[in-house]
Amino acid sequence: MQKVETRWQTKEGLLQLIKELVHIQSITGSKEEISLALYIQQQLQLLTYFQNNPEHVKLHPTGDGRFSVAALVKKEGATNTVVLVSHFDVVNVDDYGKWKDLAFRPDELTAQFYENAHVLPADARADVESGEWLFGRGIMDMKCGVASQLALVERAANGLFDGNILLLAVCDEEVNSKGMISTVPLLLEWEEKYNLHYVACLNCEPMFARYPGDSTKYIYTGSLGKILPGFFCYGKEAHAGEPLAGLNANMMTSYITCELELNTDFCEEVEGEITPPPTSLLQRDLKKEYSVQTPHKGVSLYNVFLMEKSIMQITDELRAAAERAARAIEGAYRKQAQQFATLQCSVPQEMSVRVISFAELLSYANQMYGRERIAALTAQGQDERELAISYVDEMVTLCSELAPCIVLFYVPPFYPAVSSRHHEGIRTVTKCVLTQAWEQYGIAIQEQKYFGGLSDLSYTGLSQPLDKLSENMPLWGTIYELPLQELQSLHLPVLNIGPVGKDAHKWTERLDVAYATGPLQELLRDAVEQLLNP
Template sequence: MNDHPDPFPFEELCRDLALRLTGRPSVTGTPDEAGFGPWLAEILTAESRLGPTAEVWTFPVEEGDPRLCVACMVRGSGRATVLLTGHYDTVTTSDYGDLEEVALRPEELAPRLRARLESARPGSAEWLAREDLASGRFLPGRGLLDMKAGLAAGLSAMAAFAADPRARGNLLFIAVPDEENASAGARRAAVELGPLARERGLEIRLAVNLDAIADDGDGTAGRVVALGTVGKVLPTAFVVGAPVHSGFPLRGLNAAVLAAALAQRLEWAPELTDETAAEPGTPVSLLSLKDGKAGYDVTTPGTAFAYWNVLNHRRDPARVLDIVEALAREAVRACVEDLHARALRSGQPSGPIATAPEVPILRYSQLLARVRATDAAIDQAVAAEGARLAATGMPFPDICQVLTAMLWTRSGLSGPAIVLGLGSTPYLATELADPRTRADIDALLAEAPARHGTSLHAVDYFAGISDMSFFGQGDAGAFARLAPETPAWDTCVRLGPSSLAGVPTVNLGPWGRDYHTPLERIEADYGFRVLPRLLFDLATRVLRSGGVTT
């Protein structure tokens, strides 16, 4: 029951927009993602509820890239501006199986998904989804929760702002592609934000990311304002062994075994869990482990490659490789000692186990410096190969593996050895550093039960990596410390001090459950009715206040 009737039809508009946006496919890396931007610009241009003076424009992720960032601005009076932003790309729909045809049509999907879940085991995720759908409070659909309902809520707040003849300040909306991959859209939008503000006479006081919050409970943990976001780096290990015929294993050293020792030691390692925030840190986890063999033969693996997801709060991300290196030395030493003892028991101690009990561990920067000493053209070769591989659509960790292997081959070194590096675009942790904005948020939290009929509280960090890393107030100096250990930084990453917008940034979005799975669903009342009102309330508070003080 709605005890807080809306003077503006937030719920009707938000639900309508959310279903329209969800109904248009936009899977990351597909032509549908490239086609979504122009379509959205047309929708916004034709949307009369955004007011007669709404400005809509687009700009590409980069020259020649068909993916577009879509911007819309509704002006009130003055220069003060709040940015509402989020991504429109989604993960694949193929995991829906025989329900894929309705994965983008939530109202058709709901009864069919519920029927599929009839025999779900009590207490399972499927059982909870069945109960949620039976309650009528939740609506499923690929991308509805993550995060097209958030975009719809932002646009609904824009429409309410446009309908207010006394509106102070301006609202700017930017929808971006590629968040599910490498945030190419947000990175471009962050760089564009400063010039855009200067050209249009804007003062960006706050950016609100509209991403979804997951909550398997009653929604208390989902109805939140996140005052920052976690950061992420991706440590990699290129492991070189001493390959031999499998009939004579003691004469060599299996690269995959060394990599497995690293994987076992690093998994959930407390040394890599950043506990500096109020919320518990997220443990490190292995994302990939594979050997370098192209097919079956009876030779032991000569190389292996692994990488890990490491999240940071306040820890310097450049410190992560120091910790990984220490743990790697410990793990490899224990592994080699154990193998040596086994070889002695077999009566055949020979090969690298007997002659090289210490496996050398290098950084990518050290390997590159060694090759530079004899090959003056290596930097150009690495850049050219990185650009070539990126043009094929190869994932960035795989590009890093290929480039590290290329350097190893040219170095003249022999295994066993381990080369540590970084294998992704880094995401920096951000914090809300503006006390005046925090005061506006505290007032919103205090008044939310009475004004909007909902509980609302603040958390220090959005738990997953997000586009906030590029809009928010992070330590851009970290890029200079991370670049030397990241293959193809200048070719594929291209981040520097001017890459961050550096504005106060928070996350306020819908809540639901199981995004990135076929059970993805949004809690409809909060997402369609309450959230757009909260966004309108927060934006207008900030626009009325004194502005940024940092």
């Protein structure tokens, strides 16, 4: 008779697992991120199923020294398989201030917050005093989700699902999603190797408020996409005593930001859901030391969310914004030059700013200076974004005759938008979850078409060509690439059912313990069973 293992099936056991996962300080890029992958693998290996099938659980390398964890529970004769996706990395804890040392110790941190409730924001103070919430970095985003999925794997290992469960617990979701991207080929490999039929991909990211004060509970049938455009501004150098003899890059980037920051023209609406407007993630000049030479090179990056827009469409819109900024820069320069000329009794000069894409810049550089010389250009930086910026800098500096100019380019990461709101199976399961939550627990849950925070569900398929992205992303295929062919082969329906939490990526991040260890687990179990047996 098979041994029934229930370490994570009770409320107490699940909560203990959540705390153990939080205790490991798996900040993206840290040694502890690797340690947590090893811990998850070791915990799974304690299950009798994996002791009998050791090849079904493995560390999957990302290629940079880190690992994700893949684990398959295969039921004899079954092909239908639900893929469980979760991430175990977290953002850093600098925002915790004097409580930084307690950020990964939920019980102690919550106790400290209770004793110092007066310093908390009002909503966090109410939650800590209720005694129903637990605080800590990653507890909602998304160690609770990881624990919930491990509990589902344990349940599958006990033979309690009529189908197969494939867990992907991945690293690096908070930065570049290398964990999920690197497992895409593994999904296809195991699909063939173990004769699997993937019926859906289930994520357990926490619910996110759509606006401040939103207390609605959600499940998600898709996930927002994201593109990260950059604008490299190459002006014209000048002495600070002759500013009108040049064009300051800081002025140029400021006009770009005025065009894009919070510009609701870039908001996309699908069935009543709206993407947040763009916002600046970086803006600076590239002058390395102090001098009285004006900065003539600058760069800015912007977060832009997508739902159904194509890359071609958003590229056209971004270029149009850059053109408007260029004309505004020319107009502002002309006005000030003319006013100064009346004071100085001089002749004002004109300043013309061209807008080009990185693809156009690369084509021009190859034609003018030769492919061999362009191929020899180098880039410097600590991460993929810095490397891309450095590469554009090298190329546009070589082609300085194009200045003043604004170069539109893209940097990593790119998240494709994904939605299964029209998928019959996902619609059926979603309706059942909402009904069960209300009838069994009196909990009202709403369907949201797109998860408001980025998620690894983006890498479960690909619905549009990415030519405009790849040709305008410096060093595509070197510092960043996506397994395009494999993604096109996957096309998994997606669903996200997760815990109730608040303040992800804030020092007041917290989890509703009662919901996480109670109703959520029942909803997940029933949803998995329905996905396996549509």
